Amino acid sequence: MTMLRVRDMTVRFGGIVALDGVSLDLNRGEILGLIGPNGAGKTTLFNCISGVIAPDKGTIFFEGHSLVYAPPHVRARFGIARTFQNLQLWGSMTVAENLVVPMDALGRRNTFSDALHLPFSSYAERASMERARAILHVLDLDRYAGTLAGDLPAGIQRRVEIARALAMRPRLLLLDEPAAGLDAQETARLAELLHAVRERFHVSMLLVDHDMSLVMRVCDYVYVLDFGKLLARGQPAAIRSDPKVIAAYLGEESKKLEGEVATVVPTRPQQAPLLEVKQLAAGYGGLEVVRDIDLAVRPGEVVACIGANGAGKTTTLRAISGMIHPRRGRVMFGGRDVTGTSAERIAQLGLIHIPEGRGLFPNLSVEDTLRLVSNTAGHDVNITPAFELFPKLRQRRRQLVGTLSGGEQQMVALGRAILSEPRLVMIDEMSQGLAPTVVRQLFDIIRVFREQGIAVLLVEQFVESALDVADRAYVFEHGSIRLSGPAVELRADRKLVAGSYLGTAVDATAVAAANGNGNGHHVDPALMEIVSVRVPAKVKRALEQRAEVEGRPTGAVAIELLEKVDHQ
Amino acid sequence: MTSRLIFRVLMALVAFAVLARIPVGFDVGFKFDAGLAVIWAFALLSLVLLTGYVGQISLCQATFAGIGAYTAGMMSATFHVDYIVAVAAGVAAAFVLGLLVGLPALRLHGITLAIVTLGIALVFDRYVFQDHAFEWLTGGTGGWRVGQTSMFGLQMDSSKHLMGAYVVLLALFCVVALLMVNLHESGAGRRFRAIRDSELAAATMGVNLTRYKLLAFGMSAAIAGMGGAFYPLVAGSVSPQPFWLFTSLQFAAIAVLMGVRYVPAAALGGAFMAFVPDVLTRYGHGTLFGRPYEISYDWFQIAVGVLLIVQLITLPDGVWGDLRQRVLHMRSAVGGLGGRKVKVA
Ligand SMILES: Nc1ncnc2c1ncn2[C@@H]1O[C@H](COP(=O)(O)OP(=O)(O)OP(=O)(O)O)[C@@H](O)[C@H]1O
Ligand SMILES: [Mg+2]
Numbered sequence: 001m002t003m004l005r006v007r008d009m010t011v012r013f014g015g016i017v018a019l020d021g022v023s024l025d026l027n028r029g030e031i032l033g034l035i036g037p038n039g040a041g042k043t044t045l046f047n048c049i050s051g052v053i054a055p056d057k058g059t060i061f062f063e064g065h066s067l068v069y070a071p072p073h074v075r076a077r078f079g080i081a082r083t084f085q086n087l088q089l090w091g092s093m094t095v096a097e098n099l100v101v102p103m104d105a106l107g108r109r110n111t112f113s114d115a116l117h118l119p120f121s122s123y124a125e126r127a128s129m130e131r132a133r134a135i136l137h138v139l140d141l142d143r144y145a146g147t148l149a150g151d152l153p154a155g156i157q158r159r160v161e162i163a164r165a166l167a168m169r170p171r172l173l174l175l176d177e178p179a180a181g182l183d184a185q186e187t188a189r190l191a192e193l194l195h196a197v198r199e200r201f202h203v204s205m206l207l208v209d210h211d212m213s214l215v216m217r218v219c220d221y222v223y224v225l226d227f228g229k230l231l232a233r234g235q236p237a238a239i240r241s242d243p244k245v246i247a248a249y250l251g252e253e254s255k256k257l258e259g260e261v262a263t264v265v266p267t268r269p270q271q272a273p274l275l276e277v278k279q280l281a282a283g284y285g286g287l288e289v290v291r292d293i294d295l296a297v298r299p300g301e302v303v304a305c306i307g308a309n310g311a312g313k314t315t316t317l318r319a320i321s322g323m324i325h326p327r328r329g330r331v332m333f334g335g336r337d338v339t340g341t342s343a344e345r346i347a348q349l350g351l352i353h354i355p356e357g358r359g360l361f362p363n364l365s366v367e368d369t370l371r372l373v374s375n376t377a378g379h380d381v382n383i384t385p386a387f388e389l390f391p392k393l394r395q396r397r398r399q400l401v402g403t404l405s406g407g408e409q410q411m412v413a414l415g416r417a418i419l420s421e422p423r424l425v426m427i428d429e430m431s432q433g434l435a436p437t438v439v440r441q442l443f444d445i446i447r448v449f450r451e452q453g454i455a456v457l458l459v460e461q462f463v464e465s466a467l468d469v470a471d472r473a474y475v476f477e478h479g480s481i482r483l484s485g486p487a488v489e490l491r492a493d494r495k496l497v498a499g500s501y502l503g504t505a506v507d508a509t510a511v512a513a514a515n516g517n518g519n520g521h522h523v524d525p526a527l528m529e530i531v532s533v534r535v536p537a538k539v540k541r542a543l544e545q546r547a548e549v550e551g552r553p554t555g556a557v558a559i560e561l562l563e564k565v566d567h568q
Numbered sequence: 569m570t571s572r573l574i575f576r577v578l579m580a581l582v583a584f585a586v587l588a589r590i591p592v593g594f595d596v597g598f599k600f601d602a603g604l605a606v607i608w609a610f611a612l613l614s615l616v617l618l619t620g621y622v623g624q625i626s627l628c629q630a631t632f633a634g635i636g637a638y639t640a641g642m643m644s645a646t647f648h649v650d651y652i653v654a655v656a657a658g659v660a661a662a663f664v665l666g667l668l669v670g671l672p673a674l675r676l677h678g679i680t681l682a683i684v685t686l687g688i689a690l691v692f693d694r695y696v697f698q699d700h701a702f703e704w705l706t707g708g709t710g711g712w713r714v715g716q717t718s719m720f721g722l723q724m725d726s727s728k729h730l731m732g733a734y735v736v737l738l739a740l741f742c743v744v745a746l747l748m749v750n751l752h753e754s755g756a757g758r759r760f761r762a763i764r765d766s767e768l769a770a771a772t773m774g775v776n777l778t779r780y781k782l783l784a785f786g787m788s789a790a791i792a793g794m795g796g797a798f799y800p801l802v803a804g805s806v807s808p809q810p811f812w813l814f815t816s817l818q819f820a821a822i823a824v825l826m827g828v829r830y831v832p833a834a835a836l837g838g839a840f841m842a843f844v845p846d847v848l849t850r851y852g853h854g855t856l857f858g859r860p861y862e863i864s865y866d867w868f869q870i871a872v873g874v875l876l877i878v879q880l881i882t883l884p885d886g887v888w889g890d891l892r893q894r895v896l897h898m899r900s901a902v903g904g905l906g907g908r909k910v911k912v913a
Contacts, residue, residue, distance in 0.1 A: 050772045076774035090765035093758065101762050102773035104755040125755060168773060 001028040002061075003204050004049070004172060009058035011044050011228075013403070018044040019055070020228040026172070031198060031205045033219035033236065035212075037249050037435045038407025039392060040225040042208045043085055046174050049206075050082045051075045062172070077106060079171030083161040083178060085208075085406040085433065091150025095141060095160050098149050099132035099167040100125075106168060132167060139163045139193070151284070154356050154429075155181045155309030166197065172204050173197075177406065179211040180432045181356075183308065183461050191217045210407075210435055212250065216240065224249065251437035272335070274299045274455050275320070275351070275424055280329035282319035288327060289315045290479045297424060300453040302446055304466040304487065307476030313459045314356055316476075317426050321353035322346045334423065347376055350423035354430075358413040362402025366393055366412055369401055373419045386415030389445065390438075406433040414442070424455040431462055443469045467491045576749055580742045583835075588735050597850075599730045601842045603802035606737045607633070609838025610744070610795025612823050613831065617748060618788035619820075620829035621757060623764030624673055624781065625682045628689035629792045629819045634697060634811030636662045636793025638705050641712030641800040651719040655797040662793020663786045670785030674778055689813045697808035711807045714800040724801065733801045741835070744791060748831050760784060818872065825876050827886020836888060844868055 004026040011019040019041045026032050034042050047053045049060060051072035060067040062078055070078070081102075090098055107124060136142045139159055144152060149160060158178060165173055175194075179187045191214055197203050209215055215222065215236065222239045224231040226248045232239060239245055273296040280293040290312035297303050305313045319326045322343035331339045338346050347353070360369060370383040387394040390411040396404060401412055410433050417425050431439040439462070446469050449456055460466035467473060467487045475483040475490070483490070591602040611629050618624050636658035643654035672684050696702050706712075716725050724732055751757040759780055762770040771777050800806040822841055826833035845868045852863030883890040 052768060052772065071776075071778070072771035073774045073776045076772060082772055084769065088766040088769035090762050090769065092765055093761060097758055100755070101758050101770075101775070105759055105762075105770075105774035105776075121755065128755075164773065 002026070003028045003030075003063060004206075005059075005061040006045070006049070007059045007061075009045065009048055009060070010056050011041070011048065011053065012056050016399075017228050019048070019058075021058075022225065022228070022230055024223055024230075026204055026206060029198065029202060029204055030220050031194065031207060031218050033215040033222035033239075034206055034208045034225065035210070035215055035222060035239075035249060036225035036231065038411070038433070038438060039396075039405040041228040042225055043176055043405060044228075045225070046082060046176055046206070046208065049075075049174060050080060073105070076102070076168060079169070080174065081165035081168040081170035081172070082174035083158075083165050083176055085176040085180070087154065087157045087161060089149040089157055089160055089164070091148065093149060094146050095149050095152070095163075096129065096132045096136065096145040098160060098164050099135060100128045102164060102168045103128040103131060135163050135166055139166075153310055153314060155186075158182070162193075166201070166203075169201075170203055172206070175205060175207045175209075177209050177433060178207070179209050179214045180406075181309070181429050181461055182211075183306075183463060184213070186309065187211055187214050188217075190214065194218050210431075210433065210439075212240075212436060249435055249437060251440050271298050273297060273332075274301075274334060275457070276332040277316075277320060278330045278332075280316065280319055280331065281327040282315055282324055283327060284315075284324070288479075290319070291328075292480050293329065294481065295474060295484075297455045297457055299423070299455055300450050301472065302450055302456045302458065302470045304463075304470035304473040305457065305459045305476060306463050306466065306473060307482075311476035312479040313476050314428055315479075317353060317428055317457070317459065318355070321351060321426060323353070323355065344376070347420070348378075350421070351426070352417045352420055352422040352424070353426045354413050354417050354428060356428045358409055360401045360409060360413060362400065364401055365398050366401060366404070367397040369412055370416055370419060373416055377420055381419050383419060386419050389418065390415055407435060407438065410434055411438070418445075422454060424457065425449070426457040426459075428459045430458055430460050431465075439465070464491075573750070576746060580746045584738060584742045588738055591731065591734060596730065597846065599734065600802060601846050603730060603734045603737060603798070605838045605842035606734070606741050607795040607799055607802065607838070608819075608841045609741060609835045611792045611819050612826070612834035612837040612841075613741075613745060613748060614788040614790075614792035614795075615819060615823040615828060616831055616834050617751075617760075617791065618784055619823065621752065621760045621764065622781070622784040624784060625678065626669070626685045626785070626788070627682055627816050627820055628669065628685040628692070629788075630811045630813070630815035631689045631692040632662045632666060632789040632792035633796030633799070633815075634692065634808070635665050635789075636796030637799040637806045637811065638697070638707075638712070639793075640797035641707060641714060641806040642705055644714050644717050644800065645707065645712040648717075650721065651714075651717045651724060651801055654717075655794065658797030659790045659794045662796070663790040666786040666789020666793075667782050669789065670782040673781055673785060686813070686816075689816045693808065693811070693813045697811065706808070707806070711805050712800055713805045715804065717801065719801075730802065733798060737795075737798050737802070740794065744794070745831050745835070752831075818869075821872055821876050825872070825879050825886060827888035827890075827892075830886065830888045830892065833886055833888035844871075 002025050004024070006022065006024040009019050009022045009024075010017070018039075022041070022045060024032075024045075034045065036042055044053070048055045048058075049067075051067065051070060051074075062075070062080065065078060067075060067078075090101065093101070104124070107128075133142065133145060136145050139162065141156070141159060141163055144156060144160070149157065152160065158181060162175070162178055165175075179190055182190060194205065194207075195218065198205065207215065207219060219236055221233070222236050223233045224239060224242075224245050231248060232242050232245050234242070240250070275295075275297040277293055277295040280295075281288055281291040283289040293312075293316055295303075295316075305316070307313055315324070318324045320331050322338070322341055322345070326339055329339070330337060333346065333349055333351050336349070338349065338351075343353075353359075364372070367383070370386050371381070373383075374381045387397075392408060393411055393415060396408060401409060404412065414427070414430075417427075430442060434442065443465055446456055446458070450471075458466060458470065467490060470487040472485065473487050473490050474481050591599045594602075611633050614629055614632065615626070618626055618629075636655075638658075639661040640651070640654040640658035643649050643657045644651055649657075669685060669688055673681055676684060697706055700708075716723075718724050719732070719736065722732070723729065751760075759770070759775050762773070762775055763777065763780060763784075767777065796811070799810065803810075818841065822837040823834070826837040826840070845865050848863050848868055849865060852867070853861065855861070879887065885893065
């Protein structure tokens with residue numbers, strides 16, 4: 001049963017061929033992986049399927065319908081939902097509202113009855129809101145339901161993107177790098193969630209990600225793109241050992257000789273710290289996100305910050321680089337007190353911050369972005385080193401940064417930072433969106449940095465690699481530093497690190513929801529919660545009885561009920 | 569939800585009751601200003617919908633108001649219909665024009681859309697409102713005179729019954745404003761805001777962009793046209809001058825100044841636009857330290873410009889947006905008084 005049939009898809013942007021005759025088949029109920037180097041055309045293929053761009057050539061059939069002339073919202077009605085690599089939540093709405101919009105848009109609603117708050121509209125409204133809460137609950141996002149989506153950290157926003165796509169009740173889900181910025185445990189949970197969603201809601205998926213642990217674990221079949229062409233396809237295991245794929249994308253894994261690199265610890269502890277943070281506290285609005293942060297980085301030292309999403313790493317970096325004002329505490333850089341100094345001034349002193357959103361200007365070309373460095377530096381900067389580091393950028397030098405692929409944008413941000421000859425680089429989620437080969441290359445670059453005496457403060461999802469390259473590490477938890485020490489020790493004490501992650505990240509419900517419901521009689525706690533919230537006890541009992549009679553899980557019956565309510 | 573609705577209805581009633589009384593006892597000039605204030609407030613409200621909610625740019629809102637005014641004037645002067653019918657015709661005409669202007673907005677964004685709507689305003693300003701070919705609509709150089717007319721069957725002569733026109737206008741404004749506030753929190757409003765926040769996401773999540781953008785332009789034009797349609801009644805006649813290009817630009821500037829996302833800001837802006845110039849011309853001359861001085865209308869324009877710059881730097885969310893922030897802040901500081909708690913882990 002082919003659900004999605006893509007034939008000969010070709011997309012050109014000026015001289016760039018982003019997709020070159022790609023064909024792909026997705027069967028119903030299948031999770032298909034789509035991998036490939038940065039700029040291979042994965043997001044472009046998503047854009048074609050969801051109707052955001054029109055291909056130059058090629059056809060798409062979904063459940064027998066040709067999609068050539070269908071605008072995006074019609075495809076949404078067919079049941080195609082997607083998430084975005086560059087987050088596209090509606091920032092001024094709450095998380096719950098973000099989920100309600102697609103539900104309403106796909107239902108039959110009327111602008112005037114909405115404005116008048118007619119009973120019909122209010123009723124549908126309440127039903128949608130309930131369903132939104134249920135979905136948020138399953139994804140363990142309920143405590144963010146009332147928060148403005150734009151205020152959330154990127155990692156949470158990524159999960160809300162998935163929740164919003166699920167709210168559309170999709171039949172095909174297109175996931176563009178859902179694991180970007182997630183650590184190993186969160187990724188494992190995501191994998192379980194995706195499996196559960198497939199089992200329970202019968203959703204087929206097309207998954208793009210650079211985290212091979214996720215792709216290998218979840219996907220039934222994998223397509224590999226390179227330069228817009230299909231490079232290989234096959235079972236995950238076969239793909240993993242395919243020499244073509246290794247050469248173009250995965251890279252050699254044999255490099256990883258445990259402990260070897262780590263024994264090289266050439267830092268001079270007696271040297272005065274380059275960056276010293278004392279008792280730092282910072283936050284947004286009425287909220288204090290981090291407190292009592294004590295942290296030091298010596299010249300030429302590589303320091304990693306690890307900790308679950310929302311533990312306060314990003315906020316700490318922001319407070320150090322002057323993007324936000326510290327509430328309390330002091331930041332010393334190069335022997336100078338820079339607390340509360342403007343971000344530009346701090347950058348001029350040689351402290352470069354690559355923020356989570358990369359901080360790029362979408363309407364500047366790659367070359368102009370890099371040339372801008374001369375402005376801060378105060379003298380003409382030669383931009384070739386950036387191109388040597390990322391040869392890919394040389395071909396793209398005239399392209400606008402906003403149209404680059406996600407990974408290419410990350411390359412620009414990193415290249416720009418390196419050009420400004422920093423004394424300390426702070427990188428938030430360094431490997432986010434980068435292909436495995438590039439990530440490996442980056443860790444090598446960091447080693448080069450250390451040799452040149454450039455210090456690095458690093459926030460990184462790949463804890464192992466980060467600890468491999470780092471001299472020391474800080475473990476964040478709940479907005480303060482829980483643990484710190486030499487990376488070698490922390491790595492050996494694996495349990496300690498893992499425990500700290502679990503501290504913030506564990507959630508029994510989502511795991512239970514993911515595990516449960518395979519057999520007929522296991523009652524899914526999350527779904528029972530939904531039922532108990534919205535239905536009176538009598539109905540609930542009836543529901544349970546019916547489930548028993550039909551020999552189906554109560555959850556399935558409950559969902560059917562929810563759907564009926566929603567359609568009325 | 570319902571309690572909030574009741575609260576809003578009460579607020580609108582109170583606002584209506586207070587505002588309806590204010591011009592009583594003042595001279596005709598002020599009564600005219602009061603009517604004008606509501607007319608301009610309609611135009612600013614149309615921008616709250618179009619720009620504040622949906623994120624689209626338009627520099628031809630005065631044109632929509634003008635179409636409303638001319639259509640109503642024509643209906644009243646040539647067909648002698650009840651004035652409320654003339655208003656309905658004006659609104660309908662503006663709605664249709666809004667749909668047409670919305671067509672290019674399906675493809676254009678930001679600055680290009682601004683330029684296109686500017687072009688439309690220019691065409692109407694220089695050509696349609698002034699050319700012989702359109703005399704059937706504009707009534708020629710003299711425009712339409714709406715001396716004697718009736719509304720809802722009641723005598724409504726423009727000079728004598730200014731207050732009557734004002735009250736009807738105000739009541740309509742309160743109703744439309746209430747609908748706009750409701751719309752913001754309703755499903756349709758959310759779809760509009762989704763287009764503003766991320767068009768890309770809105771389209772792929774099932775929002776029909778064509779339909780909602782056209783609807784936004786149509787509704788916005790209709791709201792501007794509703795205000796405009798009362799202009800002949802309040803002023804007694806209609807001429808191209810109030811609806812020229814510059815007024816459109818002024819709408820955009822004042823909407824931003826007052827806070828383009830907020831409905832009450834429209835009322836504030838309308839009053840500002842109608843009263844300040846008049847007060848300036850009335851009392852803006854005299855002698856100071858023995859020297860004669862004169863503050864003319866030009867000074868108003870300059871003041872708006874300067875205020876706009878100051879506001880964009882200090883109050884990016886507009887005057888009303890800032891006020892609202894402060895009140896909310898105070899409320900949450902006091903605590904418990906309905907200040908919504910935001911939980912963030
Ligand atoms: N609007 C555009 N104009 C010009 N070039 C574009 C445009 N959009 C994408 N490209 C180019 O097309 C190529 C494919 O981009 P795409 O976003 O599909 O890559 P990707 O496979 O998703 O990469 P990544 O893993 O980095 O996200 C890239 O080289 C990109 O620079
Ligand atoms: Mg991509």
